[in-house]
Amino acid sequence: MGAKGYRVAVVGATGAVGNMMIQVLEERNFPVSEITLLASARSVGKELTYRGNKVAVAELREHSFKGLDFALFSAGGGISKKFAPLSAQAGCVVIDNSSAFRMDPKVPLVVPEVNPHAVANHPGIIANPNCSTIQMVVALKPIYDAVGIKRIVVTTFQAVSGTGKRAIEELRLQVEELAAGKEISRSVYPHRIAYNCFPHIGAFLDNGYSEEEMKMVNETKKIFEDDAIAVCATTVRIPVFYGHSEAVNIETHRPISPEEARSLLEKAKGVRVVDDPGRAQYPMPIDAAGKDETFVGRIRRDPSAENGLVMWVVADNIRKGAATNAVQIAELLVDRGLK
Numbered sequence: 001m002g003a004k005g006y007r008v009a010v011v012g013a014t015g016a017v018g019n020m021m022i023q024v025l026e027e028r029n030f031p032v033s034e035i036t037l038l039a040s041a042r043s044v045g046k047e048l049t050y051r052g053n054k055v056a057v058a059e060l061r062e063h064s065f066k067g068l069d070f071a072l073f074s075a076g077g078g079i080s081k082k083f084a085p086l087s088a089q090a091g092c093v094v095i096d097n098s099s100a101f102r103m104d105p106k107v108p109l110v111v112p113e114v115n116p117h118a119v120a121n122h123p124g125i126i127a128n129p130n131c132s133t134i135q136m137v138v139a140l141k142p143i144y145d146a147v148g149i150k151r152i153v154v155t156t157f158q159a160v161s162g163t164g165k166r167a168i169e170e171l172r173l174q175v176e177e178l179a180a181g182k183e184i185s186r187s188v189y190p191h192r193i194a195y196n197c198f199p200h201i202g203a204f205l206d207n208g209y210s211e212e213e214m215k216m217v218n219e220t221k222k223i224f225e226d227d228a229i230a231v232c233a234t235t236v237r238i239p240v241f242y243g244h245s246e247a248v249n250i251e252t253h254r255p256i257s258p259e260e261a262r263s264l265l266e267k268a269k270g271v272r273v274v275d276d277p278g279r280a281q282y283p284m285p286i287d288a289a290g291k292d293e294t295f296v297g298r299i300r301r302d303p304s305a306e307n308g309l310v311m312w313v314v315a316d317n318i319r320k321g322a323a324t325n326a327v328q329i330a331e332l333l334v335d336r337g338l339k
Helices: 016-027 077-089 116-121 131-147 165-179 211-224 258-267 319-335
Strands: 006-011 032-039 047-050 053-056 070-073 093-096 125-127 149-158 230-237 244-252 271-273 294-301 308-315
Touching: 006 016, 006 077, 006 319, 016 032, 016 047, 016 319, 032 047, 032 053, 070 077, 070 319, 077 093, 077 125, 093 319, 116 319, 131 149, 131 211, 131 244, 131 258, 131 271, 131 294, 131 308, 131 319, 149 211, 211 230, 258 271, 258 294, 258 308, 308 319
Parallel strands: 006 032, 006 070, 070 093, 093 125, 149 230, 271 294
Antiparallel strands: 047 053, 149 244, 244 308, 294 308
16 A cells, blocks of 8 residues: 555456446545556556546566556456466456456455355455346345345346446447438348347356346355345347346245335345335436436336346446456455455
8 A cells, every 4th residue: 555545457458347447446536546547558658637637558477467456447358367367376356357267266255235244255356247247236125134035037137338438339329320221231230230139248148148147146146145046037139328237036044025125225235215106206227327326116026936136237337347347346455455
């Protein structure tokens, strides 16, 4: 730690999540004494703004982490697998947004509102969960603690920003092309995304599920430290820029009414309840965009299952689903004297 704070690196600084990590560090007034922005060679020299100052992007190298305290990674699994262990060896704690270490039994998978205790024995690397998993477990944690959860069935409706800057631009361009009657350009997704949706996020596995779907299954079990939870996920890409939405159906071990669940969620840290359907008030991506809370509404019974409950969960996938959660983990380490 420097005299006035911590020396922090953002790896993948020029990407959508990297940009947001820089912004969130500033917004939350994280005690940064020195910031280092790292990316690939093609981004070297590009300038980004932090606290009103221009900071030049440097090339990510094996010795980039000497003398640093924290490194927030958002540059893909391959980069994380190569450079995160080097960072940890240099004494710089990595908070990694990729899937590279999430299921490593030695690496904590952390959502601060859900399992803050998990950071205690980190090996120099802490994993940020998948964006769709983060918002779901934040919404389910109060209910899990109160009555237990036996089964989760979730369908996600995920914004294109989850894929990155190129996907955001592809949606924007396709909308313009359709309006102009032009031929549709497509390079990021296997199908047109404008005014369309498809249940395809990540590669499909031998069991018929996609990588994204199995991330939600496996990460939920690890975060709750409960392998007995049954989880079934279907993940869908939709033509929204920011904000993932989820229809979450749970079966609890003990009965809980919608009113009781609503009361628990209203008191929960990081949750905002918006639940008055009669007045057309329920969570929407346009309301969650730019915010750090997880929004929950449409809380109701599932009459088809014993102890069944249904809810609608929305959050900004780039903020709470990635950048904000990473910075919150760093804050947690500082608050607990673990760094």
